[in-house]
Amino acid sequence: RKEVEQDPGPFNVPEGATVAFNCTYSNSASQSFFWYRQDCRKEPKLLMSVYSSGNEDGRFTAQLNRASQYISLLIRDSKLSDSATYLCAVNFAGNQFYFGTGTSLTVIP
Amino acid sequence: EAGVAQSPRYKIIEKRQSVAFWCNPISGHATLYWYQQILGQGPKLLIQFQNNGVVDDSQLPKDRFSAERLKGVDSTLKIQPAKLEDSAVYLCASSLDLRRTRANVLTFGAGSRLTVL
Numbered sequence: 384r385k386e387v388e389q390d391p392g393p394f395n396v397p398e399g400a401t402v403a404f405n406c407t408y409s410n411s412a413s414q415s416f417f418w419y420r421q422d423c424r425k426e427p428k429l430l431m432s433v434y435s436s437g438n439e440d441g442r443f444t445a446q447l448n449r450a451s452q453y454i455s456l457l458i459r460d461s462k463l464s465d466s467a468t469y470l471c472a473v474n475f476a477g478n479q480f481y482f483g484t485g486t487s488l489t490v491i492p
Numbered sequence: 493e494a495g496v497a498q499s500p501r502y503k504i505i506e507k508r509q510s511v512a513f514w515c516n517p518i519s520g521h522a523t524l525y526w527y528q529q530i531l532g533q534g535p536k537l538l539i540q541f542q543n544n545g546v547v548d549d550s551q552l553p554k555d556r557f558s559a560e561r562l563k564g565v566d567s568t569l570k571i572q573p574a575k576l577e578d579s580a581v582y583l584c585a586s587s588l589d590l591r592r593t594r595a596n597v598l599t600f601g602a603g604s605r606l607t608v609l
Contacts, residue, residue: 387534415596417598426600426601426602426603427535427583427600428600429597429598470535472598474596478540478596479537479547479548480525480537480585480587482527482535483534484533485533
């Protein structure tokens with residue numbers, strides 16, 4: 384069983400649409416959670432951390448549900464520049480980071 | 493702040509040859525990671541160092557892969573002999589050793605893209 388699972392997509396959405404990604408994790412002792420963005424042929428870069436109370440950064444909202452062991456990312460008013468792969472990451476005890484397979488998003492004009 | 497440095501950026505070798513990748517983490521970051529990312533997949537943790545000690549190498553194919561971080565700063569990852577399925581991007585990452593906070597974040601280098609022919 385994989386530590387972190389994501390729907391790989393692809394998600395193809397029109398500009399201005401709202402899109403949501405989910406990610407599930409298997410280890411209930413997981414301590415911290417993140418969404419990373421990865422552009423084609425580039426390294427993953429931190430998009431946002433995910434806190435228990437949920438957090439928002441502009442058009443992006445991240446939520447954590449510890450009881451069901453999943454995290455989500457909501458993107459509102461999608462822009463062409465949002466096209467990328469979105470990776471969820473989970474930090475276990477011992478400072479170990481595990482990643483999902485990534486969800487591919489293409490925003491269409 | 494300088495980022496995570498990696499070299500070489502690209503390497504093409506034939507199967508059964510050897511290759512080595514180098515990584516210099518962000519200054520002051522105690523934890524260093526090597527990930528393998530095969531096309532279309534997420535990064536897979538190969539090995540994690542805390543200073544110069546190995547924390548987790550459970551997914552490192554030890555018959556052909558080795559890694560070291562002798563002085564607790566930069567690190568090398570070696571593959572010998574390489575197989576076709578080793579074609580991937582090898583990402584180095586580092587983080588602060590803040591085990592008691594949730595502020596710890598992973599920062600990646602640009603990666604080393606390996607093609608095995």
